[in-house]
């Protein structure tokens with residue numbers, strides 16, 4: 616019989632080979648994000664209940680692990696709606712931790728973590744990945760379109776409380792949408808919040824899959840420069856799939872690198888992620904440009920940045 620509540624394992628950039636568990640019916644969520652890859656939220660609700668029978672989910676897991684040859688790297692609770700709305704989440708997590716070896720990850724919009732019981736129910740997961748797209752209430756309404764009772768202030772406070780007591784890894788994710796949360800004001804406000812939250816990792820994502828609202832677009836490269844300036848520890852995901860920088864628009868790869876790095880330094884990671892060229896080709900071009908003194912490599916934290924040198928900055932650098 617085909618499983619109803621578990622899927623995969625599927626390869627995940629952040630979680631390796633990940634076995635997914637979906638404890639929530641499709642598009643049952645307390646947000647209706649403009650970028651949601653599952654389409655528009657059909658059932659906008661904030662009701663916590665046992666949407667699917669816990670014993671059926673547990674039985675599927677037992678059956679999977681009885682027959683599996685290679686253990687997944689993670690068991691990931693990631694609903695086709697919002698998993699925090701599942702009233703048996705704490706019991707499900709406890710069952711997984713007691714019964715199976717792989718660590719447990721929870722992908723969530725984080726909206727209900729301000730409620731102590733909800734916080735306690737997830738305190739046992741190994742990795743929690745909450746979304747923080749904005750800290751500005753007007754933008755929150757535009758991008759996440761939350762259920763009417765939800766307050767961003769409470770949600771942000773809930774995340775701070777969760778992080779303060781959480782023993783596992785806390786990885787925050789920001790989905791950047793052009794014209795909504797990609798301005799300098801938005802990113803500075805987020806960076807200030809992250810200084811308080813202190814997530815273990817921060818991921819910057821972009822809408823690469825068909826979004827709920829067709830007008831949703833990925834930001835321009837200038838927004839990523841702003842992220843690199845104010846949140847230098849951020850890691851960029853899904854960029855290569857989107858091909859943010861189109862090599863066709865430039866005469867050569869070298870010209871592309873000089874052009875995107877001249878006004879603002881760009882990290883090597885973002886460059887590699889954003890251009891659909893092999894890492895070897897990019898590294899070769901960088902070496903050549905460095906030897907020709909057309910770019911300079913700078914270290915910041917654990918990242919390497921590239922700065923394009925104009926004739927004027929070249930003279931100043933001498």
Ligand code: SF4
Nearest residue numbers: 644646647648651724
């Ligand atoms: S929180 Fe997740 S499931 Fe809910 S609308 Fe947003 S992206 Fe979709």
